[in-house]
Amino acid sequence: MTSANKSVVLTAGHCVKMGGAFHTNWVFVPGYDNGSRPNGTWAATKLLTTPQWNAGEDIDFDVAAAVVAPLRGKTLTDVVGGQDVAFNQARRQQMYAFGYPAAAPYDGSKLTYCSGRAFDDFLMSKDQGLTCDMTSGSSGGPWFQNFNDVRPLFRVRGPSRLPSRPEHQRPLKPFTESSHKNTSCGAHSGVMSLSTPLLTAVPLVTGLMGPALIGAMPVQHHDPAHRVAKQVVHTAKRTEVVEHVAARSPAEQRRVLDYWTPARMADALPIDMLGIVTKRDGLLGGLAKKTGIAAAPGLTGEKATSEKATGEKVLREGEKAKIPVPRFQSARPLTTTSGSRWLTGGAVTRTTGRVFLTVSGIDFVCSASTVKSASRDLVVTAGHCVKDGTGEWAANWQFVPGYRDGGGHPYGQYAARRMFVTGPWAHSADDSYDVGMVALTTAESQHVTDVVGGQQITFNGPRGGQTFGFGFPADPPYDGEHLVYCAGRLHGDPYKQTRDQGLGCDMTAGSSGGPWLSGFDPATGTGEITSLSSFKYSDDQRTMYGPYFGDAAKALFDTAQRA
CATH class of the missing domain: 2.40.10.10 (Trypsin-like serine proteases)
Known part of the structure; x- marks a missing residue:
């Protein structure tokens, strides 16, 4: 010093x-x-x-x-x-x-x-x-x-x-x-x-x-359990699926839905700040809850206007940052953007929603999307929005499709009944396999995709190409209340630490698990889900990475849609 x-x-x-x-x-x-x-x-x-x-x-x-x-x-x-x-x-x-x-x-x-x-x-x-x-x-x-x-x-x-x-x-x-x-x-x-x-x-x-x-x-x-858990990293099969039963009975499902009061939903933290009291593997690592202060750069790919010479806008605690609305609103959205409000409508506004969950007594938020499946009850999200890596499964898991500002749920609220992650994520928190799927309960006897529809999901497609990524980012300058999208061409992980692909995107924590749609049609709001928002490198502020949907993701889907 x-x-x-x-x-x-x-x-x-x-x-x-x-x-x-x-x-x-x-x-x-x-x-x-x-x-x-x-x-x-x-x-x-x-x-x-x-x-x-x-x-x-x-x-x-x-x-x-x-x-x-x-x-x-x-x-x-x-x-x-x-x-x-x-x-x-x-x-x-x-x-x-x-x-x-x-x-x-x-x-x-x-x-x-x-x-x-x-x-x-x-x-x-x-x-x-x-x-x-x-x-x-x-x-x-x-x-x-x-x-x-x-x-x-x-x-x-x-x-x-x-x-x-x-x-x-x-x-x-x-x-x-x-x-x-x-x-x-x-x-x-x-x-x-x-x-x-x-x-x-x-x-x-x-x-x-x-x-x-x-x-x-x-x-x-010196946690012996930590060492044991990490020793299974190389033994996990890529196509292995790990399952967890969530809300078992109608009474338990009702308890989950009743748990999420408007106040709890408003206070939930982005999942990417997950962590409180446990001292084992996964994202928890003996940590506590957080509150964000500093704002991220602008939402349209341009350099942010700043209140400091450093380019950082500082928000007072409790202050909400406003999301800029594009000056020209068009029925045809931008094909390249690092973060803009989705104002065009279409199916994606219904199929994409917010996830509310609890880990170690703390409430968190993620994003997710419905998918077309045999059960008509399936959503796809990030693995870390379902299970804390090698740590515990999430509790009180609820999906709100077509989430509206202020906690609105025009298409109902759906509790998780069974949860699935890939073996490499469950055993070693491998970011290349950060994928989770959740089979939901019905709402008023209706399956979720019967109400809002579902996006097609595909596997082992070509790498690269044009993609639209959607989510509900909750860290400043976003507030988690609006659907935001990024659009651009995908590229590989330049650091070679994962098999993921990168997308230019300023979305912040809370967007984790949001769908990436290839072949996306802005007129209908439909496409094929080929990845999802997973993580960013700390020295690369403008690139979101998502796992490639290969054989492991397909095995996960095949198992989950039969639940």
Whole structure:
């Protein structure tokens, strides 16, 4: 961190002191990369932690610092630089978190990151959470606010290794990871603007120490179930289908529908901020709920008008952002747009709807579409809108086709009775197979597609081509109340991390699971569903990615439509 003596490193309190004793053999390796130590190894001369952590290991004050000795006559920040540290900052801001996770599926050799908006832990602490799948070894890694002036619109639903592009290497050198008897922590010579415990100006308790190395992680971070779950990644069959029975009885179905009061629907969070109290695989990762503040760029593919020189519009908490209406409203919509209100009507306004669901006691929203099927009760959405990866299934699952502003449901509300995801999604949260299908109950004895119709769904089609993507984005500048669409030509994943295809699209969280329609006819609002909105890379704000509907998606459909 930037400091007077140019030799201070910030990390977690438990990476410095645990069980009443300060750790020994503590070293810092900035820029660590798969065993390489390009910036040297720096031995700590003094360890410091907060009085609250020192006295009772209070997780609200799990913060520590280390002072390291000069190396070959130079201070730490002279060699690698340092980040500024800020105190008493606003909560619930966009964050980037970095670290070296060492437990499976990671190995501690590479810098990994998560990004998204922080949210409050309202159950156990004053900490903030960030949706992140990083494992043991990442503790103490920094969280940055206003990181490199990048403002992602859509969270990476799990951590991604930074793509090997030159612009991503420059700010990352100061990070470190060290290990001793298979334990490690992360640290940084420049600190986050906002850490998990909100940083305040607190005195530090000094622990005098000898030679130097990072101590063990807290016991609760070593979750054997986590390791077991990740070991099945390579054994899952691509065409395997995993099923869950949801609302079993008419009474249970009625309970689900009654649960979704207008107030609960209005307060539900976008699924992409999923996460509260569990500490297992999937998207939860021990997190809490969030509230968004910053707005995304404009909706028509043009550069957003800004209230700041940085190009970011800031909304006051509770303020609704307005969606621009196209200046010229035409019966024929744009064939290329990164995000516009759908004003043309047609079947897509009925077949596309919002999903309301609960995971670990928190209410969320997604998007989905009805499909033509043998049962006449089937909708398709993202796998993470049905099951939290390797974690739990969603509860209180309800679909509202043709959703209207203010919670309107002109075509009824439908509870889930059976839920299906692909095997690779259920066993390893593989983004290439982030597809879910849900068989619904009837509403007033009517099947959903008898009421609103259904879109055709196709598999193993040609890649690329023109596509229209639809959804109900809920993060600013959208509010989840209107159907929005993107249109353009598809392309492959340039980072080669998935088999997905990309679509230029500014839609934000809440649009997950919305259908991508090829061969779309704007006059009728019909087409063929060939993919859906799944995720975005944090450094690629304008591209949405969706899974390719191949054999796995076909097996999923064949099973689900017979339910």
